[in-house]
Amino acid sequence: MKWHELALNEDKNTRHVLGLSGGKDSAALAIYIKDHYPKISEKMEYFFSDTGSELQEVYETLDRLEAYLGREITRLSSGKPFEHWLKMHGNYLPSPRERWCTLMMKIKPFERFVGDDPVISYIGIRADENREGYISKKPTIKAVFPFVEDGIVREDVFQKLENSIGIPKYYEWRSRSGCYFCFFQRQDEWLGLKRRHPDLFEEAKRIEREVSKKKFDWVKGEVEECGQGYTWNQSGTLDEIVARAEEKEKTKRVSKTKGTQKWQDLLKSESYDDDPEDQACLICSL
């Protein structure tokens, strides 16, 4: 049975939910369903799990989407800020292997939202992606993948957004939505954060400083220990990461390989969002 037949045949008690991350794919899915399957769209509950550490651009995207859909997007929350959960996790920063942030600030609020109700959850994984995704393991939640079944690929997603609410602004410097300090950020994205939101960059540095451990080096004296749980990125402190990104940028500028491309072209041509490491983080960035 196709996803839309299943959706229309479910009994009245089944809830239909679509989680928006502030990212392009979930937003495009909401638009796609509204435009092509209005009967399903009417039943849909839209939600966004707000960590309280999101970028302003994410809220702007959600506002535009609410206006387009003509529907409210329910904002969910863990009820506590990131630093509360950080303390609860022994001041150990989350990382790709220890994603307690996603669980505490995104998935648990979602599970509270749906309770034990029978639910169809609409997931925006595209037909040109090779990932299965993970949102919740609750047996009452059935996941459906309309883009996969209907053959919708990355370019279609961009087209839909361009024709409706526009591409979320942070794609000019970042490849996915999510918390401003997300450890999935690449070096150049940390640099983008520093330039676009210097206050948030400083805040991420402050958090990093507060959890950092010191070690003694015979040449440099006392230095910060880098690695899982101590810094946002395994390979160094934020200052070191940004310094490397600036260096790389200078080299790129000299070689001028991509200088004339628009950011949309770059994003379309690079497989930014097919990172298998992202599997548990779909609720944050899809």
Ligand code: SF4
């Ligand atoms: S966006 Fe990143 S930091 Fe925020 S909850 Fe998801 S994985 Fe964690």
